[in-house]
Amino acid sequence: MKFENLKISWSPCFIAIVLQKLNKLDEALFNLRKCLAIRQLVLSPNNLTIASTYNSIAEILQARGSWIDALELNQACQGIYEVVLGKNHPSTATIYDSIASQFQSMGRLDEAMAMYRTALKIREVELGKFWKRKAFFQCRLIWFY
Secondary structure: OHHHHHHHOHHHHHHHHHHHHOOOHHHHHHHHHHHHHHHHHHOOOOOHHHHHHHHHHHHHHHHOOOHHHHHHHHHHHHHHHHHHOOOOOHHHHHHHHHHHHHHHHOOOHHHHHHHHHHHHHHHHHHHOOOOOOHHHHHHHHHOOO
8 A cells, every 4th residue: 555655646746847857857856755655654754765756856947046945955965875875875976066066056165065075985986986987077177276
C-alpha cells in the first residue's frame, strides 16, 4: 500500500518537469509542492526522494529569484544527504555545489568558495586525486580570481 501511495506523487512531479520546461514556474512549483506533501506522508523524513524533491523545488525558487527560500530547501536537502550518505559522499558534494552556486548568485562569495572547496576535497578523496573531472571543479574556483 505504501508504494501505491508513493506512485500518486509521480504524476505531479512529471507535470512539474514539463511545466518548468515551458517556463510556467508558478504551476510547476504548485505541482512539486503537491508531490512533496504526498511524499512526506508516505516516506521517512530522511529519505533521498524527499531530498530530491526539495532540490527540484529549490531550482524553481532560484529561477524565480527567491534565493533565501531556495537556499533553505537545499540546506534541508544537504542535511538529508549527510545523514543518509555521509558528509564525504560524492552525491553530497553535488549538493554542496548547488548551495555554493546559490551563495555565488547572492553575492556571498566567501561562503560559495568554501562550499566549492569542500565539494572538490570530497571528490579528490572519494574519486582520486587524478579524477578526470577535477579540472572542471577547479575551473569553478578560478571564477573567483
